Amino acid sequence: MSSAISVTEPIVFRWQPAEIIAIAPVTPWVKSFRLRCDLAHNYRAGQHVDVRLTAEDGYQAQRSYSIASVQDGSGTLELMVEALPDGEVSGWFSLCAEVGDRVELRGPIGGSFSWDGSDGGPLLLAAGGSGVVPLLAMLRRRVQAWPEIPAALIYSVRTRQEAIALPELERLDREGAGFDLHLATTRETGGRRIDAALVAGALLRLGRPEKVFICGSNRFVGAASDLIVAAGIAPGVIRTERFGG
Ligand SMILES: Cc1cc2nc3c(=O)[nH]c(=O)nc-3n(C[C@H](O)[C@H](O)[C@H](O)COP(=O)(O)OP(=O)(O)OC[C@H]3O[C@@H](n4cnc5c(N)ncnc54)[C@H](O)[C@@H]3O)c2cc1C
Numbered sequence: 001m002s003s004a005i006s007v008t009e010p011i012v013f014r015w016q017p018a019e020i021i022a023i024a025p026v027t028p029w030v031k032s033f034r035l036r037c038d039l040a041h042n043y044r045a046g047q048h049v050d051v052r053l054t055a056e057d058g059y060q061a062q063r064s065y066s067i068a069s070v071q072d073g074s075g076t077l078e079l080m081v082e083a084l085p086d087g088e089v090s091g092w093f094s095l096c097a098e099v100g101d102r103v104e105l106r107g108p109i110g111g112s113f114s115w116d117g118s119d120g121g122p123l124l125l126a127a128g129g130s131g132v133v134p135l136l137a138m139l140r141r142r143v144q145a146w147p148e149i150p151a152a153l154i155y156s157v158r159t160r161q162e163a164i165a166l167p168e169l170e171r172l173d174r175e176g177a178g179f180d181l182h183l184a185t186t187r188e189t190g191g192r193r194i195d196a197a198l199v200a201g202a203l204l205r206l207g208r209p210e211k212v213f214i215c216g217s218n219r220f221v222g223a224a225s226d227l228i229v230a231a232g233i234a235p236g237v238i239r240t241e242r243f244g245g
Contacts, residue, residue, distance in 0.1 A: 066215075070144050213241070
């Protein structure tokens with residue numbers, strides 16, 4: 001089963017208005033924001049947008065946020081923003097943003113860190129913390145149009161409570177339809193960091209991945225890339241995205 005999505009190239013990098021139409025808590029530190037905007041009609045799973053905020057005195061701040069949703073014809077897209085201590089833009093989203101507020105978006109950006117079923121699989125995804133957001137979009141795209149492609153997600157997060165979209169990911173895993181979740185909680189009793197055994201276990205069930213996407217902090221991406229290459233996966237199939245931190 002497959003369905004085409006429309007992506008017009010070249011992408012025009014102009015700022016576009018967007019209105020927040022819904023806000024929902026995802027974890028104690030992460031909120032979901034659904035925005036109505038034109039570029040909701042034109043993006044691939046895994047891509048991100050730049051968000052620009054403008055204060056009344058004209059001061060502007062901009063940051064990148066991955067798109068969590070897949071195109072669904074609603075004219076809206078979903079971002080998930082983690083509140084960082086003293087974070088300028090994430091702080092505004094977590095403390096101040098309200099339904100009806102307007103921001104500006106630019107994008108979609110990041111064509112090489114994106115996936116659609118025609119790109120192939122099996123798909124190995126590895127995320128640290130909020131780095132799961134673009135990978136969640138890829139999994140949602142897989143469910144939407146390419147459920148036959150095997151996929152696995154290695155997800156490192158401090159505690160289960162802080163895991164983004166855990167009920168959705170665990171439901172997919174339980175359904176057993178070619179998707180396995182490998183959760184590594186680093187700050188819980190009996191928890192662990194992503195290690196060689198975890199990667200080996202994921203690969204054993206998945207088979208040799210044709211596409212690998214890794215996303216998270218600089219440290220997580222470095223560690224996960226090293227482990228996946230050490231497990232015998234060719235560096236050429238690996239794509240990484242670093243959120244900073
Ligand atoms: C391609 C891309 C996609 C991204 N997607 C998402 C997303 O989907 N959801 C999301 O929540 N964030 C995402 N980020 C991170 C986001 O762009 C911001 O860096 C983050 O929200 C912090 O911005 P701020 O203005 O709140 O913090 P700032 O005011 O810039 O910084 C506050 C403090 O946090 C530290 N800091 C800054 N960024 C990070 C970070 N990423 N991790 C840990 N500490 C940090 C700074 O060193 C500083 O001490 C993405 C980044 C990139 C490059």
